[in-house]
Amino acid sequence: MAAKVGVGLLGLGTVGGGVASILQNPSERHPLVGELELIRVAVRDLNRPRPVALDESLLTTDPSAVIQDPAVDVVVEVIGGLEPARSLILQAIAAGKSVVTANKAVIARHGQEIAEAAAAAGVYVLIEAAVGGGIPIIEPLKQSLGGNRINRVSGIINGTTNYILTRMAEEGAAYDAVLKDAQELGYAEADPAADVDGLDAADKIAILATLAFGGSVDRAAVPTDGISGLQGVDVDYANQLGYGVKLLAVAERMAESGDPLPLSLRVQPTLVPKDHPLAGVNGVNNAILVEGDPIGRVMFYGPGAGAGPTASAVVADILNIAGIRQASEGPGNVDPLLAASSWRPCALVDSGDIRQRHYVRFKTKDAPGVIGNVGGCFGQRNVSIQSIVQFNASDAGAEIVVITHEVSQRQMNEALDAIQALPEVSGLAAHLGCL
Template identity: 75%
Template sequence: MTIGVGLLGLGTVGAGVADILSNPSGRHPLVGQLELRRVAVRDVSRPRPVALADHLLTTDPEAVVDDPAVDIVVEVIGGLEPARSLILRAIAAGKPVVTANKAVIARYGQEIAAAAAARGVYVLIEAAVGGGIPIIEPLKQSLGANRIQRVSGIINGTTNYILSRMASEGAAYGDVLAEAQRLGYAEADPAADVEGGDAADKISILATLAYGGSIERSAIPTEGISRLEARDVDYAAQLGFVVKLLAVAEHLGSDPDGTEQLDVRVHPTLLPKDHPLAGVHGVNNAILVEGEPVGQVMFYGPGAGAGPTSSAVVADILNIAGIRQAAGANGALDPLLAAGSWRQCRLVESGLTQHRNYVRLETTDEAGVIGRIGTCFGREQVSIQSIVQFETSGGAAEIVVITHEVSEASFRAALAAIADLPEVQTVAATLRTL
């Protein structure tokens, strides 16, 4: 039985999907039963990395969705609209959807899941997080028996490449970013990556799957790496840490009404050098899942690019195709994540969360400064793990403090008091620490 595929978008990922479907030899036998029936592009005359017959191409994406020869719709155009509307249109037509669109799923996942549940079709999203790393299906199925305590990961390859270069070469952030753009690892406008938005989209999706409830994407505290200085990466290394942009979703308990309390966030983080995520370098991604009874499970691999992402997209297509074969062409398809089964989740107030912290202070170089800084921390019950003074020049000093775990509210109150000390010129950097 041949299964018709409609492809929305023929960019980097779309071309990778088309190439796989056009060259099934040596792949899973089911790939040979997939046939590309229609492809939506912006410009039919534009040269493309994969050769396709002219009759397959159209500039009307709705025509792809509505084509009766298309059984599965694959959305890889990106962005919010028209992607969201096209996904909902396909669902309304009773057609399963495969998408790599993290932005749409992070913001409209509950709406899409509800529509899919009502219509009885699948929407599969493996390629939306982690590129070629299989993480979505394991969270939904293989790890479903576990109480997930924490999901943390390096889920943006651009920032991990930049941080890896800063650590290994002592290079400045701006210089490495420019090189990453030249190599194609970073976009011309890198804001979504370096300001943490891309990682926030992805951790929103992972948290929703891990804890079975919708996460408000806009409420996720998000900090990128654009203000990170090379000296903080160097000081971290001297203290036994590496700096990574970490996305975290942590279960903190349940309210009396059963609402799950979650701490979901994205920020640069100091990781001990023996931490499982500390050795993830370059453009690679890794996601660490901690649960009971499984313990720690880590998923590692290339997190972006035509090959890894198209691999995940086609895996989802094969998943649907296999179900169709098992159930029959008209067999019912129950969505894997029914909206009606979702829990209530809420993000806790940031001041109540507990973290270890790294602080770099620029101060005058005089006796008693460290003692006064320690007093400010002590008044707010902030316990200090270490406090180190680095090289000084011109009557100035840099003092680096690492705290034990403390509430965010107490830490911020202590910082405010420290900033008011006449000897403290500036609170130059604050980073979370594991």
């Protein structure tokens, strides 16, 4: 019988508890799960209630004790945040331990540093749980789709915002009321900024872009707009025009090739046509749409967060390492793998060069010629309009909603500046992306 694979766990919260539960109950799972042994678990407070019952002898408040334990082969980091998580991951690598992490914030910002350390140490760092919860997307991008030239990766990769937008669309509920419900249900944190401001999705699309296009990207340079300013009226207007509203994260190549390869990344509320594959992704579910040559379109769909789905992805990575370990003759045969390992330089284009369709809503006077003047400002800047509709005309004014064809962000901004300078336009009330 092969030797047991020792697992050390850093963190025993929602995800950590889910991982421990799987390892403690291997029956009816893949046979290799039975070869995994939970050796040590680092927790913040030994007296805190646990999501899973564990022998007290496994627990410690010292993460280094887990990392340095000679019986630990794989260190699982599920404490979250940037520090001490980054330092602990690097410490585990330096100790010759392979690492599994669900930490998208660390990988998005320090993936290259971690990749280089893992390569030098000859160990694995696997991150399936960092993006998409239980959806297998990391390994497919690294391996199954490796023969394709990826052109675009887009998706709904934050379950909290998708739950909120689904409720707003289906019930006409107000954003603040649905956010409160999401917090009570545990979908949103007490401080929901990482979710509703798009920061979580930006971390994840930075990781997916690195995988898809083969080079690290500057996470801080990803244009990011969340849903906290989204008004229910725009969700309603979008529905009337044949669209749903989703918080989309998008990464796409801007040229056939280049050195560095030019990429466009963005996170923003976006109108999605109702016949688009992403339009039917509702509730807390996630979906990632990969478009490449020669495969065409492939969509990965499933639960994007929670103890069960995320723990499933973590254990899958542990099994991956355990399987390779059993198939090899020793650690010297390990080929270092990290999702963020690169083969080409990549660079984000200037945000003004990003091209897409747009949805905009203006508050205006209800007067003759307003629509013509708005359209004229767009036309003078070569912004082609798909549709222009007036809503809610009254003595108090009107609202004009415009959907454009694809145009650069720079042209769009110039047109918006000109329109807002018109005396009959009182303001730009909303500006969203549009597929």
